Amino acid sequence: DTAVSQTPKYLVTQMGNDKSIKCEQNLGHDTMYWYKQDSKKFLKIMFSYNNKELIINETVPNRFSPKSPDKAHLNLHINSLELGDSAVYFCASSHRSVGGPGEQYFGPGTRLTVT
Amino acid sequence: SQQGEEDPQALSIQEGENATMNCSYKTSINNLQWYRQNSGRGLVHLILIRSNEREKHSGRLRVTLDTSKKSSSLLITASRAADTASYFCATDARYIFGTGTRLKVLA
Numbered sequence: 001d002t003a004v005s006q007t008p009k010y011l012v013t014q015m016g017n018d019k020s021i022k023c024e025q026n027l028g029h030d031t032m033y034w035y036k037q038d039s040k041k042f043l044k045i046m047f048s049y050n051n052k053e054l055i056i057n058e059t060v061p062n063r064f065s066p067k068s069p070d071k072a073h074l075n076l077h078i079n080s081l082e083l084g085d086s087a088v089y090f091c092a093s094s095h096r097s098v099g100g101p102g103e104q105y106f107g108p109g110t111r112l113t114v115t
Numbered sequence: 116s117q118q119g120e121e122d123p124q125a126l127s128i129q130e131g132e133n134a135t136m137n138c139s140y141k142t143s144i145n146n147l148q149w150y151r152q153n154s155g156r157g158l159v160h161l162i163l164i165r166s167n168e169r170e171k172h173s174g175r176l177r178v179t180l181d182t183s184k185k186s187s188s189l190l191i192t193a194s195r196a197a198d199t200a201s202y203f204c205a206t207d208a209r210y211i212f213g214t215g216t217r218l219k220v221l222a
Contacts, residue, residue: 004157035210042214043213043214048210103148103160103163104158109155109156109157
């Protein structure tokens with residue numbers, strides 16, 4: 001009965017590979033997010049989807065492609081992985097209200113290591 | 116610099132003391148939120164304060180918001196070792212969280 005789940009929890013891969021991270025939420029939220037937290041703990045939004053529609057797309061290399069098959073899922077596919085992609089990736093979800101996003105619920109994170 | 120920047124970057128206090136951390140932002144907002152991140156884990160929402168509110172309480176947490184100064188503060192009273200974590204603020208205008216304030220409460 002986990003609220004926001006991510007798989008895998010750890011991902012170790014080599015440069016140049018393509019990998020995907022999956023996220024699912026069972027909270028009935030209509031908005032989902034991907035964040036990246038680097039080794040210095042700087043946390044930054046990458047993408048946000050509302051009802052399967054992309055609403056936020058920060059300056060992220062186009063090697064990163066989010067896909068939302070339905071409101072409860074938001075996956076992140078990364079092509080041609082680079083050393084600098086090593087980070088912890090967090091998925092989150094929330095309701096979207098008139099005044100902006102409400103309380104965001106975060107997943108446990110996926111620690112990606114590119115060697 | 117980015118929206119929602121926390122200050123100080125690090126804070127170390129003794130158990131039982133109060134901890135205060137601050138957040139500054141750049142644009143008009145509808146709400147501001149504080150989150151806690153324990154080491155290696157996802158963030159947990161603590162409290163949300165709307166732009167028409169000046170102060171809000173939740174247990175040992177007290178949040179203030181000054182929209183004229185575009186700043187907010189989070190006060191944790193009677194701190195405990197379990198409060199050791201990083202604390203982030205975010206606004207509805209921008210989602211970038213920054214590096215947070217790393218709070219260490221010494222037993």
